[in-house]
Amino acid sequence: MAQNILTVRGLKKYFPVGKKGLYVRAIDGIDFELKKGEVLGLVGESGSGKSTTAYTVMGIHSPTAGSIYFNQRDISMPSSKRPLELKKDMQIVFQDPGTSLNIKREIGKILELPLKVHNMAPKAQIRDRIIELLEMVDLPADYMYKYPSTLGGGERQLVAIARALATDPSLLVLDEPTSALDVSVQAKIINTLMRLQSNFGFSYLFITHDLSLMRNISHRIAIMYLGKIMEIAPTVEFFQSPVHPYTQMLISSIPVVSKEEEKLKPKRIKPQGEIPSPVNIPEGCRFNTRCPHAFEDCYRDEPEMKEISPEHFARCHLCS
DSSP: OOOEEEEEEEEEEEEEOSSTTOEEEEEEEEEEEEETTOEEEEEOOTTSSHHHHHHHHTTSSOOSEEEEEETTEEOOSOGGGSOHHHHHHEEEEOSOHHHHSOTTSOHHHHHHHHHHHTTOSOGGGHHHHHHHHHHHTTOOGGGGGSOGGGSOHHHHHHHHHHHHHTTOOSEEEEESTTTTSOHHHHHHHHHHHHHHHHHHOOEEEEEESOHHHHHHHOSEEEEEETTEEEEEEEHHHHHHSOOSHHHHHHHHTSOOSSHHHHHHSOOOOOOOSOOOOTTSOOSSOTTTTTOTTOOHHHHHSOOOEEEEETTEEEEOGGGO
16 A cells, blocks of 8 residues: 555644634644545635645645644644755645746746755756756747746646756645636646656645546545535545535536436535635534535534545545
């Protein structure tokens, strides 16, 4: 069995708001593991806490509580306190390359910076390494002389991916890397990421709201709702045997193009109610305001994560 590269236990991240004592409970106690060479899809609606999870894992946010381990090493501290060699092994690709790249610097200079900071190549070899990085993401060598503002959104994201690869990381956190792009270029980005993962054995924590995308590229999928992971399972079992009503609702809403695909979907669960505020999360199960199967226990007790089958866990009183 593959060793865990990332282990998260009891992770919480609260942000104070307004009156004293009020907090946005963006992450409210989550546990998950990411194996070496694995793609784990972390899926959820806007406000579910998935991007906050990515930023906390990377040390951009300091955890309110809980632990983060990278290769069995405790990294539950802000990025500024993490050793440089640790930062080298963990890289992030942000959602919008238009804001994550310095528009005043040439692409070559953008890719040169991490190479120099982490001493990844002798000075005489830096130019060759920049060309190699561009070729890894299918961009011509002469792009090193261009500026981000002269590139399309997809090309800018490929540059951001190349920058993340510059330090030879083992873990890449992908924060919705295609959501800010036109549909026409999303496939190219995904194909590039999966080719790189296959060739180099990267581990991906892939943050997205697109559940259908995860069907084709992830090994396991975790669903988040209001700061909690509600269900996590191997991808095939996740789609064939979803347990949590929220998971069933999301899968039943995925568009299909044939009657055969429609037969494979769970019975459609019509969403009801509004997503509660993360400042005022309901007592009991946090999905009880929208769940068509909610009963007395759901309004009183918060369900624990239960193992349904090997590697398949769900947080629901219906699993009792």
